[in-house]
Amino acid sequence: MTISSFTLAAILLGFAVSWIPRVAPVVLVKYKGLPNLVVRFLKYLPVSILFALTLSSLMEERIGNFPMLKGLEVLAALPTFWVAFRTKNLLYAVVTGIACMAVLRFIF
Numbered sequence: 001m002t003i004s005s006f007t008l009a010a011i012l013l014g015f016a017v018s019w020i021p022r023v024a025p026v027v028l029v030k031y032k033g034l035p036n037l038v039v040r041f042l043k044y045l046p047v048s049i050l051f052a053l054t055l056s057s058l059m060e061e062r063i064g065n066f067p068m069l070k071g072l073e074v075l076a077a078l079p080t081f082w083v084a085f086r087t088k089n090l091l092y093a094v095v096t097g098i099a100c101m102a103v104l105r106f107i108f
Contacts, residue, residue: 058073080093080096080097
């Protein structure tokens with residue numbers, strides 16, 4: 001089986017496009033540290049991502065309508081947030097959310 005030069009170029013360009021953005025930041029940060037402003041900004045990323053994922057799972061979107069809250073999910077999220085805030089333990093929060101959702105689905 002022969003590979004044309006176009007196919008080989010496409011494979012190599014695809015490799016470069018996917019490899020460079022993943023490796024370049026690691027190499028650049030390894031030899032030269034990040035400014036304090038960037039480090040402080042990056043500390044907020046996990047919280048922001050977790051909030052965005054949580055909010056998107058609590059909302060129902062339909063084309064042409066405003067987003068609406070999902071009733072059972074919001075009811076299960078309330079004790080989950082309380083446990084997460086009080087214990088600061090992700091495992092307890094996840095178990096609480098799963099248990100609350102299971103009980104609510106069993107009841108309703």
